[in-house]
Amino acid sequence: MAEFLLIHGSCHGAWCWRDVLPELAALGHSARAIDLPSHGKDTTPIKDVTLDLYRDAILAAIDAPVMLVGHSMAGFPIAAAAEHAPQKIVRLINLCAYAPYSGYSLVEMRKLAKRQPLLDAIEKSADGMSWTPIQSKARETFYHDCSDENVAFAQDHLTPQAILPQATKLELGAHYDSVAKSYIRCTEDRTIPSEFQAEMAAAFAPEERYEMQTSHSPFFADPKGLAALLDKIARSS
Template sequence: MARFLLVHGASHGAWCWRDVVPALIAHGHAVTAIDLPSHGADPTPAAAIGLQDYIDAILAALPEPALVVAHSMAGVPATGAADRAPDRVQRLVYLCAYRPEDGDSVAGLRRAQAEQPLLPAIRRAPDGVTFRFDPAMAPELFYHDCSTADRAYALDRLVPQAIRPQAEPVTLTGAIASVPRSYILCSEDRAIPPRDQRRMAEPLPSSDVHERPWSHSPFLATPEALASLLADIAAS
């Protein structure tokens, strides 16, 4: 049995793993999915949080060592958490996620992309604290291969995304090098271009890079297949 900690991406919450959690449990694993601060059911005001709060939330959810699965934006704070406590992260799995080096931020990694599919959909709040994704554009960006019901389920639960945690750079000491890491590359992703995922995955061993013809949200579109792949990664 392996222990999994599932960490969602921007504007999402623990709710996005709704179908993956029972599928992993069916494989015999223990699973926890968390809400990062100001996401899901967490009441923290968006104006009160920074990147360190995300990192602290991930570490607080690791009383025992676990495989950490980080989706999209969560790749940056999950890397920061693994660097601070490598003994608590058995393996870090990037699910079409940003994989930072020291000094990188979510916003910086996005801006480094040759293509900017998310930029036209971002609606910044007047106060400059948060942004939202245009609900008319989000389905094609994130959920194009999901069912109509699953699209509606997700769109109803998206929350404003705090800007500061995405803008702040992560500081890495080098301890992350001792943590085994895998990358799940989603070749049909319309949010983080697959070419950029390949670039971020390239430093990892080829045996730890798993390419699948999935969108940005395989936890909704193909949860059983995602759970099966995560179980295989845990077994390896």
Template sequence: MLIHGAWHGSWCWQKVIPLLEKKGHAVIAPDLPGHGSSDNPDSISLETYTRSVVDLIREQIESVILVGHSMSGIVISQAAEHVPGKIRRLVYLSAYLLQDGQTMFEVAKKDNEGLVFSNLEVSRNRKTARVKEAVLREAFYNDCSEEDFYFAMNKLVPQPLAPISTPIHITKERWGRVPRSYIECSMDQTITNSTQQEMHTNITCESVSRLESGHSPFLSVPEKLAEILGSEAD
């Protein structure tokens, strides 16, 4: 199950899904609530995100590998706390791998070289935010083609702020028993490589892979990403 990050939707996986299916894997890539064509983002919480993933797993899936990109590191961590017995592995793709009690926002704002959280435009009601258009390319798509950049830019939606400012709650007994892997993106300007490495050093992962890519390897290097994800599933 491929879970997209902030501002994005399931559309971001469109190059990767057929590559994984060709390798024989069944793939689900849902839209989180408030993303894609679903729900008003003003009402979304971390629990809303988590419940949508957990309900899908309980209803349709016996055993799953959860892949979380960027923000959705916190979503897959919380999902594993709810249904650890149904999750074979957690894969953090340049994602926020947080300790119990941390918020994504507190970790992100310490990343002084990251371009996103210093370039937010917050809505008047302070419930959502967008990234300033001037930095979108460098922040998210610095190694993507012009075609992919404009395709993605036109699909971005306002990001609910509640999920990224809510502390996660995980335990060694539940989340901690699920095997973990981390995939670094070495040219990432959203979650810089030093922050990625700090997170997976603080929380040990069974395996760490590395892509020479920016923040959106599903667009820039889909074949290489699919190869790593396929190996995690084997």
């Protein structure tokens, strides 16, 4: 069976995959999740966080080739990992994620979307180095179809998001192109507009485009369904 490495998005950590990991294990897969620098239990200072540091943390966690899943902003560091060491990755799976256009930063890509629902739900730090979700708007933006327990759990664990890695342009080439890729679009997403996800997914082969009828947080809204879809993708690889 497959080995999965799960990478969280902005302000989250390995904790967001808590319900997906056992579901993947029940399907016979090996699955792990890590904290990117300055997220979860990682204590890297915000000022030291870069896109390269995210990339290197991912690659350091890989001993044998993996199915590399990136949620939301993690589309950028998983792509960077593929460009740097494609031999370590069986497939990239973008879960309602930014699938990078070469030469763009995540901030620049976000601005390409015709709608910007995230902007009203976050606030920048006084020093301008990070941003955090506004607690009162977190549910409607990220977790509108998730249980009260999951929303409370998430709000207790959210951390500031460093801006620098999201403002860094990513150049991609032949190494990235050589890695197999899939895209899972979340049709009820209120963070990254689902129509913009469709635009990004258009670069993927039609048979590698999938959908889930969930919010931006399918790992809480439908962990069993997400695991089943990841299982389907792995079996077709």
